[in-house]
Amino acid sequence: MPLSRQLSLSLLAVLILVFIGTLWINANNTRDFVAQQLASHAQDTATSLGLSIAPYTATPDDLPVVDTMMNAIFDRGFYQSMILRDAKRNVLIEKHNPDSVEGVPLWFRNLLPLNPPESTTDVNDGWTMAGTLTVKSHPGFGYQQLWQNALQAFWMILAVFIGALTLLYALVKMITTPLLAVVKQADAISKQQFEQIGLIPRTPELKRIVLAVNRMSAQLAKLFNQLSSQAERYRDFAYKDLLTGVANRRAFELAFEQLLADSEQHAQGYLLLVRLTSLNEVNSNLGYQAGDEYVKLVSQELCTVLTHSQLNGDVYRMSGADFVLLLEDTEQQTCIAFTQRIISQLNAIEKSEYRLGTAHVGVGSFNFGDSRTDVLERADNALSGASATTDRWQLARQEDLHHSNTEWRTQLNTILQQNHADFVAQPIETRQGDTLYNEWFARFNADAVTGNSEQAQRYLPMGQLVPASVRLNYAQKLDELLIASALKQLTTQTHAIGLNVSRLSLSQTSFHQWLINALPQERTACAKLVLEIPERALVNGTDDLTHLIAVLKARGVRITVERFGAQLAAITHLRKIKPDYLKLDGRFVRNIHNEPDNQLFVQSLVNIAHGLNIQVIAEMVEDEAEARCLLDLFVDHLQGYHIGIPTDTKV
Incomplete structure (x- = not known):
């Protein structure tokens, strides 16, 4: 009472x-x-x-x-x-x-x-x-x-x-209001919401209590902000170019290696290699300060064009004169149009001292499983060709044949008509070796889609299917199909299952309503479902997304934020949505036992997450050395081929 x-x-x-x-x-x-x-x-x-x-x-x-x-x-x-x-x-x-x-x-x-x-x-x-x-x-x-x-x-x-009752009510309110405010503030502090009590009581004893809790909240807020700032400083020091503020070569290598090796996302896209062709002359003739201004100007233009394009990409500075833009899940025509906008913008800021032009661009494609060296070599060859053309850009010759949009649309319609998906499951284990939940990856039988039953069973390349669904506006329908297929098997599973939801689906309120209606009514069934949402969805999210996550958690669904750490801006959103788990971006996990910078950064992220009562998962753990290092950094759960390979959910 x-x-x-x-x-x-x-x-x-x-x-x-x-x-x-x-x-x-x-x-x-x-x-x-x-x-x-x-x-x-x-x-x-x-x-x-x-x-x-x-x-x-x-x-x-x-x-x-x-x-x-x-x-x-x-x-x-x-x-x-x-x-x-x-x-x-x-x-x-x-x-x-x-x-x-x-x-x-x-x-x-x-x-x-x-x-x-x-x-x-x-x-x-x-x-x-x-x-x-x-x-x-x-x-x-x-x-x-x-x-x-x-x-x-x-x-x-x-x-x-x-009259005595009125005085009694006033007396009780005078005593309990500050105490309730202190209790509310204590609850907020436990959720890392460092609020201040604005109404200070006049009663000396109560006033001392309120002021003491306010001081404690302020100190904890300062400590948490220092911890967040420390993580950002670690990240900036290790992965950011000091001159331009964009990510550096080290960050590019980690991100690109993880992208090419990510068997879950099967990423594909384009790499743009941008070279400031007049930088050496500017440094020689006008000095390094003018050269730095040149570099910063181009960097700002690249970031501006990328932001306005709303493509899924990042800018990196590779060396003094070279920048790289990574565009994920982007089709060729979109990449060409984006490259032309970059050239047009760079030409617009060209100065007389840039005698060889502001910059040239070489474009090369990449797919899951490619070698980073091969992709960079293709882009560099295209860059060499671009220096000899008036367009100042060139696309590397494509040797792979891709499905046309019409063919992909036909296959996607067939998949949706079948209204079924197969899954493979990969376990996520606790420090004690127990299964936290199984992450399910969808796959579609290519022979079932094409109607061919004579060949051995083949599966559609998800690295091409997923970008095609985004490109052709099928992403939400595909997500709904996958979730509905998984929910049919939910009650028969021993362990909870984790499903990935695309950023585009999460941005649609129609998907929010569909998902709420599709969930089982029983809370025990919902407790077996873990939804994994990308970190980028938090950064670009809306109040509708926050409301959706609150409704899902109230129904018993658990939330995992995946690829965490790539954008520290998402930390500010964690207090609102209160996810159950954070899954570290694989770029910081690969070979972490030999990467002191990554160890410091991961330890900072783990401290922040634990301060918010959120458990941390490390994905793409491939060997014992990585697993041991991550456990020493107090990561809570592990996932990867070292922990368990994906297996058929029907087994």
Whole structure:
């Protein structure tokens, strides 16, 4: 029971007891006073009436006079009975009024009974006693007086009681409001939300408590911000070019190696190699400061064009004069149009001192499984060709045949019509070796799509299927198919399953509503589902995404943010969505036991996540050395071929 309710009920009980006690004492005292008044009234009447009728009681013929005198007093209604007896106790005259009392409830008379005593006086004829007169006052008038007094006392005490209740409420609020604010602030601190209590109470004791908690919250906020800043400084120092602020060659190598080896995403796209062809001349003729300005100007233009294009890509500075742009999930025509926009923008900022032009661009494609050296060689060869053309850019010759958009659209429609997907599962294990959950990867039988049943079973290349679904606006439908197929098998699984959701689907409110409606109604079933959302979705997310995640977590679904660490801006969003797990970007996991910079950065990310009560998963763990190093850095869970290979979910 809350403290406010305990205080309120305790003080209310005291006030009620005081109210009832005061009312009872007042009514009881009034009853005693009325009883005394009735007794005194009866005794006075008996004495005075006895003296008045004494001369007439000796003679029987004078009894009518006595009766008249008694009627004159009895008829006023203040008496319940009058009895005149002779010396032998025989009743001479007897008068009675009914016991009824008007205007007073029966329960009140039963609660506070009035029993007025009988007052008796001797009636003397000279020195001889002629008889006795007994008078008893009627209790009706006493009850009426007692009832009126009780009503007045009740309303007066009730008014005082209400006033006391008001003061009690104010007192309880004065005590509990700061305490509730402290409790709320403590809960917020546990969620890494370092709020400050704005309303400071005047009561010295409560004021000291609130100010102490505010100071603690401020210190923890400062500590957490320092930790986040430290992680950013580690990242900037190791992976950012100091001159331009874009990612450096080390960051490119990590990101590109991970991209080419990511068996989950099967990435494909284009690499743009941008070379500042006039940089050497500018450095020689105008000095290195002018050369630095040249580099920064080109870097800003590249970042601006990439931002406005809304493509999934990043800018890296490879060396003094070379930049690289990685474009993921991009088709050829889109890449060509993007490259032309870059050349147009760079030509627009060209100066007279750039005698060889601002820059030239060589473009080469990449796919899952390619060698980084081969991709860079293709782009470099294209760059050499670009230096000899007026367009200042060139696309490397394509040797691979790709499905046309029409063919991919046909295959995607066939997949959606079949309304079924197969999965392979890869386990994510805890430090103790238990399975946290299995991540499911979709696959589609190419022969089933084409209708060929004679060849050995083949599967569509997901590295081409997924980009095609994005390009042709099938991403949401494909995600809905995969999730629906997985949910059909959810209740039969021993372990929870993890499903990837694309960034494009998460940006659609129609997908949000579909997903909520598709979830099982039972919370125990929803608890077996883990949705993995990309880190980039948080950076570009909206309030609708935050609301969706809150609804999913309320239903029991767990949330994993994957590829975490590539964009530290996502850290600020973690406090809002409160994911259950963070999956480190694979670029920081590969060969981590030989990479001190990556170890420092991962340790910073783990500290931040644990400070937010979020568990950390490391993916793409390929050997024992990587696993041991990650466990030493307090990573909670591991995933990769060293932990377990993907297996058929039907097995």
